[in-house]
Amino acid sequence: MRARHIDHVNLRIPEDGADEAREFYGEQLGFGVEDALYAADEKPFFDVRLSATAVIHLWPTEEFEAPTKTNYDHVAVVVEESVDEIERELADAGAAVEKTLDSPLGATGEAGAVYVRDPFGYRVELKARV
Structure with missing residues (x-):
């Protein structure tokens, strides 16, 4: 097999967490939120659009368990902006920065990165483009 890119990541969120997820991923991080089919009860999750070829599926569920250091570290998203x-x-969006690193190694090389946590405990790395 010859992998091309990651298509999607599935993250479980609390059953009542959709509004918080829209605020964090849509308003604070500025990603597109695609939730029309979810709102129409046509699918059990909604999407955070990262690019034309990648999404995060957010699955509201009553069985949600917050991630721990032993079962999750982070998802990394390359963005066009510099670390600054x-x-x-x-x-400006009121999102708290957990940490900033000068040059963590990623799939395309070393570049600066800023880490934030979503309302459910998931760490998201916002990595500057190499």
Whole structure:
């Protein structure tokens, strides 16, 4: 097999967490939220659009268990902005920065990254493009 890219990531969220997820991923991080089919009860999850070829599926469920250090670390998303721009946009949106690293290694090489936590405990790495 010759993998091309990650298509999607599935994350479980609390059953009543859809509004918080829309606020964090849509408003604070500025990603597109696609939830029309979810709102129409046509599918059990909604999407955070990262790019034309990648989404995060958010699955509201009553069986939600917050991630722990032993079962989850982070999902990394490459963005077009520099670390300074990422930090500025997060500050303007009221999102708390957990940490910033100068050059963590990723799939395409080393580049600066800013880490945030979503309302459910998932860490998201916003990685500057190499």
